[in-house]
């Protein structure tokens with residue numbers, strides 16, 4: 196990630212911190228607290244944060260559009276990563292080998308999307324942020340529920356892609372997003388078809404305990420997708 200982008204991220208983070216600080220001050224007042232240590236710490240931080248943000252805004256002579264595209268693509272990348280994990284973990288739990296294979300193919304296409312997005316982010320001077328997948332919390336559900344979860348993942352991506360396509364009119368970006376959207380629409384169509392043809396939708400699926408890094412024993416440093 197280049198310095199310009201990094202500094203712009205820093206500005207965002209400090210603005211978030213300032214909002215948090217204000218929330219803490221509000222809570223302090225609401226709870227009628229009378230604690231000198233807390234109040235002096237918060238009072239000390241506020242002008243420093245204000246000052247830091249003001250100076251960064253002066254320094255940050257950046258193309259805001261480029262910065263927002265990088266942030267948007269990283270959000271999309273996270274959705275893709277969720278789907279890669281879901282398709283593969285859930286496929287491993289299926290008895291129906293033909294269906295499992297189909298889902299793994301979907302997962303492979305999501306992986307390709309993630310690769311394309313990552314490269315595009317780097318091309319813009321950003322850094323692909325492989326955030327930890329946030330889904331994959333369920334261990335037992337019916338076959339239909341599992342497929343509905345895949346469907347929600349696809350729909351989430353389509354909503355985001357539509358949003359990106361309507362906001363950013365750069366030709367190359369439109370092409371990248373449009374191609375991914377085409378795949379997601381096809382996945383959605385196929386999932387709906389698979390769901391409608393299920394012979395035993397209530398069949399129980401038990402997902403094995405996943406050995407992915409979010410679980411335990413692994414430090415953040417060893418997790419490549421952690422910000």
Ligand SMILES: [Fe+2]
Pocket residue numbers: 275278304305308352375378379
């Ligand atoms: Fe995808």
Ligand SMILES: [Fe+2]
Pocket residue numbers: 278301305349378379382
């Ligand atoms: Fe997809």
